[in-house]
Amino acid sequence: MKPSAFRYALPSTLRDAIDIRARFEDSVILAGGQSLIPTMNFRLANPEVVIDLRKLDELNYVRVADGVVRIGAMARQRVVEQNDEVAAANPLIRETLLNVAHPVIRNRGTVGGSLAHADPSAELPTLLTTMRGAITVCGPSGRRTIAAEDFFEFIFTTAMEPDELLVEAAIPALEPGEGWAFAEFARRHGDYSVAGVAVTLKLGADRRIDRVRLGACGIATTPALLTECERFLTGKSPSPELFAEAGTLARDAVTVSDDSATSKVYRQHVLAGLVARNLTTAMTRTDGA
Template sequence: MKPSSFRYAVPTTLRAAIDIRAGAEDSVILAGGQSLIPTMNFRLANPEVVIDLRKLDELNYLRVSGGMVRIGAMTRQRVVEENTEALAANPLIRETLTNVAHPAIRNRGTVGGSLAHADPSAELPTLLTTMRGVLTAQGPSGRRSIPASEFFEFIFTTSLEPDELLVEAAVPVLEPGEGWAFTEFARRHGDYAVAGVAATLRVGPDGLISHARLGACGISTVPALLTDCEDLLTGQAPTAELFAAAGRLARDAVTVSDDSATTKAYRQHVLAGLVDRTLKTAMTRVGVPR
C-alpha cells in the first residue's frame, strides 16, 4: 500500500521544526522512519504534514556530563551502540541496543524515534524507565524535563504535547562496581520480545544488595518498573533463592491478556525466568571494573 497524500517539510533548524509543528493541525515526526513509514503505508497514520528531522545536526550528539549519558534525539542507535564513552559510563546501554532488531535497523533508527514511538515491547523505553532516565521535550514555550516514568502513558502514547518535539534522552551513569544486564526472549532474534528485562545491582560492604533497579518490556501497556521486586531485593544477600523469588514475584506485573503471539500465562513464565537470569548475570558483574 501507499500512504495518503501529505505535505513534506525538511527544516534545517530546531526552531523551524518547532514552528512547523506548532502551525500544523496534524503532523508527525520522521526521525529514522523504521516505525512511521510502515504505519503510513498501511494508512494507520494519515498526517497532514510529515516533518523530516534528518538535517537537524543539533540533535545528533552523545556526551557524558552531570552523571548522565545525554543522547540527542536524532542520534542513530548504532552510533550509540558503538560509542566507547557511553560504554564506559553505562554498559547497559550497549547491551540493551544489541537486542534491538538487527544492525541494519539500528543503522537507520534513531534513539528519539524509538522513544517517541512508545512501543511497550521495545527495548529503549525499558532502558530509560528502568534507569529512571529523563527525557527533554521542546516546544514553542521552551524546554521541559520529563521523567521516563511519566513520559510513557499507554501503547504508542507519550506525554509529549502536540506542538512539542523530543530533543534528548538522558540515562544515568552506573556507579563504580554496579552490575548490569539486559536479557529478552523472542521467537527469532530481532522479533518483538515476548518479554525483556533490564537490571542493575549494587552490593554494599556488608555483602547485602544496597540498590536494585529492575524493569521489563512486553508485559503491559507501558514499560514496566518491577518495584515490588526491587523492594524484595534491597537489603538482602544476593542468593540464587532470592533471585528465583524475585522472578516468581514479577509474574504479578504481567497485565496484558492473551494475544496472537502468546498467552498471558506463558508470558508470566518467561518473565519469571528472565528476571532470575538477568539478576544472576548482573550479579556476576558487580565489582568488575569497566
C-alpha cells in the same frame, strides 16, 4: 502499499521544526522512519505534512559528562551502541541496544524515535524507565524535562503535547562496581520480545544488595518498573534462591492479556526466568562477585 499524498518539510533548525509543527495540526515528525513509514504505507497514518528532522544536527549528539549520558533525539541507535564512551559509562545501554531489531534498522532508527513511538514492547523505553532516566521535550513555550517513569502513559502514548518534539534522553551512568544485564526472549532474533528485562545491581560493604533497579518490556501497556521485586531484594544477601523468588514475585507485574501469539501465563513464565537469570548475570558483573 504506498502512503497517501503528503507535503514534505525539511527544516534545518529545531525552531523551524517547532514552527512548522505549530502551523500544521495534521503533521507528523519523521526521524529514522523505521516505525512511521510502515504505518504510512499501510495507511494507518495519513498526515497532511511530514516534518523530516534529518538536517537537525543540533539533535544529533552523544555526550557523557557529570555521571549522565545525554543522547540527542536524532542520534542513530547504532551510533550510540558503538560509542565506547557510552559503554564505559553505562554498559547496560549497549547491551540493551543490541536487542533492538537488526543492525540495518538500528542504522536508521533514532533513540528519540523509539522513545516517542512508546511501544511498550520496545527496549529503549524500558531502559530509560529502569534507569530512572529523563526525557527533554521542546515546544513553542520552551523546554521541559519529564522523568521517564511519567513520560510513558499508555501504548504509543506519551506525556508530550502535540506541539512538542522530543529533543534529548538522559541516562545516569552506572556507579563503580555496579552490575548490569539486559536480556529478552523473542520468537525470532530481532523481533519484538515476549518479554525483556533490564537490571542493575549494587552490593554494599556488607555484601548485601544495596540498590537494585529492575524493569521489563512487553508485559504491560507501558514499560514496567518491577518495584515490588526491587523492595523485596534490597538489603538481602544475593543467592540463586533469592533471585528465583524475585522471579516468582515479578509474575504479578504482567498485566497484558493473552494475544494471538502468547498467553499471559507463558509471558509470566518467561518474565520469571528472565528476572532470575538477569539478576544472576548482573551479580557476576558486580565488584562483589
